[in-house]
Structures are given as structure tokens and as C-alpha cells.
Amino acid sequence: MELILGTLGEIATPLALLCMVAGTLVGVLVGVLPGLGSVVGLTMVLPFTFSMPQVPALALMLGVYCGSVYGGSITAIILNTPGTPQSAATAMEGFPMARRGDADIAIGWVTSASTLGGLFSVLVLMLAGSWLAAFSLNFTPIEYFALGVFALTCIAGVSAGAMVPGLLSGACGLLVATIGADPVTGDLRFTFDSFELSAGITLIPVIVGLFAYSEMFLRAARIDPSAAREKIRVGFRLPPLKKWRGRLGMLARGSVIGCFVGALPGTGAATAAFIAYSEARRTSKRRDNFGKGEPDGLVACESANNAVTGSALVPTLALGVPGDPVTAVMLGALIIQGVTPGPQLFTQNIELVYAIFALLIVINLIMFATGALGAPLFTQVLRIPEPLLIAMVLIVSTLGAYGVRGNMLDVWIALGAGVAGVFMRLAGMPVAPFVIGMVLSPMIEQSLRQGLVLTRGNFLAFFERPIALVLFAVTAGMLLWPLFGRWHSARR
């Protein structure tokens, strides 16, 4: 009891509260701008933490982290331009909702699901952090490969209705990610002797091109100056409680997926969001509405991507192993603050651990308030005349592509991806699978090749690992079940 009161006392100081609010606002702003992402936000505030006490410093970092994961969804809904890679799944349902005039309720769904997913992951962190960390140690490259193959079923999930084009788009994404240096041997692949291509093609310029540029190019083709402006609902509207009744299972599943995937080093919120979206599409009673603005999809992917924020701290705090570049920056900040992550943190520095739990709870609530209060401002963007909006989005997106490495090649890659995105859309090829392929390809290839080294080239040995076997079996089941169902119906 004294510990809890002490923790509340630490986070209730003016500086800590200011850091929570400021961090969340900065995070949302960074997330909203396409191409920047959580790492930019964290590195931006990192120097401010050097002179702060531990708790306010953590408050600032965690606020930016949670805010940026949520902020990317706003532009995904309003402009079909995901601000962060993990929001690409949100665009698939959020943008159709905004297009039919329901931007306010789309933001309501996204804000609610993100907050609840984030709070769920704090609960998991509190109750099962050490256990999850120990479990994640069982994941060798073979298990990561099995997880990657399982995650590839997302491509089939989001391609329903256009299976061959969707699979082709996903395969192209898998292929594009192989350009550059081989992750195991360092040999250069598909670079055509170009020095610039030896570093590979990064994800952000491709997302900016496929989503932002191609959307703006197609909007330019559809502009009709003589048409009356449609009535667009701006603001924030909380979904009624009765609408949640059929979606609590979706929320729980998305949150569990996010917690599980987030606890594994090297996976990330984008993987979690796409797996959750695909699972929602497979299990939802309203699966025919997917792609047309179905809240089930929003609830699943948003709860998953925000559930990652708490569970991604599991390997960081419990093992001292950062799961991704974001947690690597936070690990650096913790070390600068004199905190030594690792198993002993939970015994020797329990006050700090409790403070992190409390901070995450409050930050998720601040994030909800930011969304609710900021949505009327965000959605006013929809009222800007389309030609002006197109120009502004193209400028910010170009900066987002440039800002990744400060390299003009990324801008040209984004433009190329934009033109490709236009043709893909006109050809009926969904662009989301391409992004899924690019996200998963490095993990799948590296884990496959490392696994083959471990098993001395014997692929069959992959099936001797219990966790991997379960994942392969689940993958096979998910792929074969629809075929079995159709065969069974045809027999009847």
C-alpha cells in the first residue's frame, strides 16, 4: 500500500504531469505527420530527459511513444495516408468511413480501441511481464520464421475478393525488401551496381508513395470543381455502448495479439496490427463489410498496435533487450537515468517499475483526451478545398520520405511507389499486402536462414520445435479451413 501511494505521489508532481501531457501531444503530432514515426519523436525529446529526474523523464518518453502510435491513425482515417507503418491497417477501414462522412465516429472508434488496448497491455505488463519475458526467450530463429509465415496469412486475409492480385502485391513487397545487402552474408542483391541501392529500399518512402502520393494523384483525377461540397461531419463521436457489445471479443483478441507480438523482440506494432486485422476479417460476423468502413477492423488493429506499447517494454525492462529501434532509444534513456534493465529491476527497483505502470495508465487516458479534444481540429482538414489539401499533403509526405535518411533517393523512391500505387489501384491490386510483405520479409528471411544454419541445412528439423510446430499447424489450418468449408458445403 505504501508502495502504491508512493508511486502515485511521484507521478502526481507538476513536472511529471507536464511531461506526460507534453510527451503525448508531441507524440500525436509526430505520428500524424507521415513518415516521421516514433523513433524521430523519441530522439527529439531524449536530450530533454538528461537533466530531469527519472519519473518525469520516463513520462516524457512514454508519452511520445504512446502518442505517436495513436497519432498515425488520424491521417490514416482522414487522408488515407498512414502516419506510421502500423496505421496502414487502420487506413483500410478508417478511410472508407471518413469518405462516407463518418470521420468523427471513426476517430471515436480508433481512440477508444487504442486506449483500451494500451490499458490492457499495462495490465499484462503488471501481471505477466516476467513470465512473458521468460517465454520470449524460447523464441529462436525457427519460431520467428514460423511466426512470420503465420503473419503472411494476413496477406490472404486482406486480399479477399482480389486474392491473386493481393497475393501478387504481397509477393512483390517480399521481393522489394530483399534489395540491398543480404542480412546473413552481406552480399549485395539487385543493386545493379548502384551505391545508393546497396542500403536497400526503406519502408517509409514506399508507404508514403503507395498511400499518400497515389491517393493524391487519384484525387486530382477525380476533382470536380462544379460539384457541391458534401456535408462532412467533423469532430469526435464516441461509439454508443450497444455498438461495443458485439465487438468486445474483437477488442480482446486484438489486444492479446498486440501483447504477444509486442513482447517478442524484432516484431513491432505493424506486424501486430496486420495479424489482428486479418484475424478480425476471418472471424467477424460482419466480414462482408470489411474494406467498406467496418468498425470491427478498426477495433482489432488499433487495440493491437497500442497493446504493443506496454508489452514491447517487457523484453526491454525484464531482459535489457530492446525489441525494436523505439525501445532501443528508451533503453538508452533508462541507462542514462541510472536504471539497469534486467531481471533484477523487478526486485531491486520495484518503485520504478510501479511508476512505469502508473505512467502508462495515465498516458493512455491523456491520449484519449487528446483524441477527443483534438479531433474537431484534425477533422477540419477535411473542409480544406481539395486542391490546397492535395498540395499540402504532397509537401508533408515528401518531407516524410526525405526525413528518413536525409537522402533525395527516398523522395524518388516515394514518387516511383506513388506511380506504381496508381497503376496497382487501377489494376485492382490492393496496396496493403505490399506493405505487409515489406514489413515481414526481413524477419522471415533472416530467421529462415539462421534457422537453417542452426539445423545444419535440415528444414524438416523446423517441425521438431513445439512452438514452431503449433504455429505451422495453425497457419495450415487457417489456409485450409476455408477450402474445407467450401468442399463440405458443396457435398451437402
Added chain:
Amino acid sequence: MKTHDTDPTHPPGGRAIAIGVALAILALAALLFSQTFAEISAFARASQGRGPFFYPRFILAAVALLGLLMVLRPVPTDEPMPSGAGLRRATGLILAVAAYALGLSLAGFLISSLLFACLAPLFLGYRRLAVTALVAAVFCLSVWYLFENAFLIILPRSPWFDGF
């Protein structure tokens, strides 16, 4: 939303575009496949992880198969085909963005963005010049300030001025 610049006589989406895209992907896959016979390092040859082109070849095989399926059975889409003025606007905008990207290297972010933010809306049919100029100035300066001073992302500089 009713539009005037989409072609109502052709089937939406365009089978020809779908087949063209699939053929382009097949051609690219063939080119990349030819690259998989490039010389690799001795370490890679000895690696039981199967070398740098092991995984890409699987993916290329999948791309080839799926591309062929898409050529033989293109899937119709609801996306309306731009035509007429719509097609001209889309093409013009793509060229404008390419020119903007060139301008970033030659004239720096602020000058090229101001020009793009003023000219692109005019090209797209927005004729309120004063509003366009004001919005362009406020927007570009704000973004420049935010990125340079808050995010500390150094933007392309103009060769003629020191500050930007």
C-alpha cells in the same frame, strides 16, 4: 461523389491496365531472376543458410506464378479509370511532383515548396490566388520551422541564401 472526368463507357478498373501491370511485374521478375546468377562470396557459397539468392528465388517463383495467373484472369475493380481532363490533371500532378523533387535539390526546400504550394492548386483548378498564396506561405514556413528547429531534420538548402 459524381465526377465528370471518369470514363463511363469502359468497364471500371480496366482489364488492360491489370494485364499491363502483371506483364510489367513479370518482366521485372525475369530481370531480377537473371541477377540471381551473379557471383557470390565464398562465405555465402559455404553457408548452410543457402546463400543470398535462396530466398529471393522462392519469391520470384511465386511472383512469376501469380503474375501469370493475373494475366490469364484479371480481376475487375471498382476504381474508375481517369480519362480526359482527370487524366491530364493526374499526369500533370505527377510531373509537378517530379519537378518539385528536382527543385528540392536545386533550389532548396522553402523556395521549391512555396512554388509548388502556389502552382499546384492553380493547376488543379483552384482560382483564389490570394488565398492560395497566403496558405502556401503560412504552411511552408510553418513546416520549415517545425522540421528544422523542432525536429532538427535539416532540410535541403538553397544555394543562394544562408538561412534556408
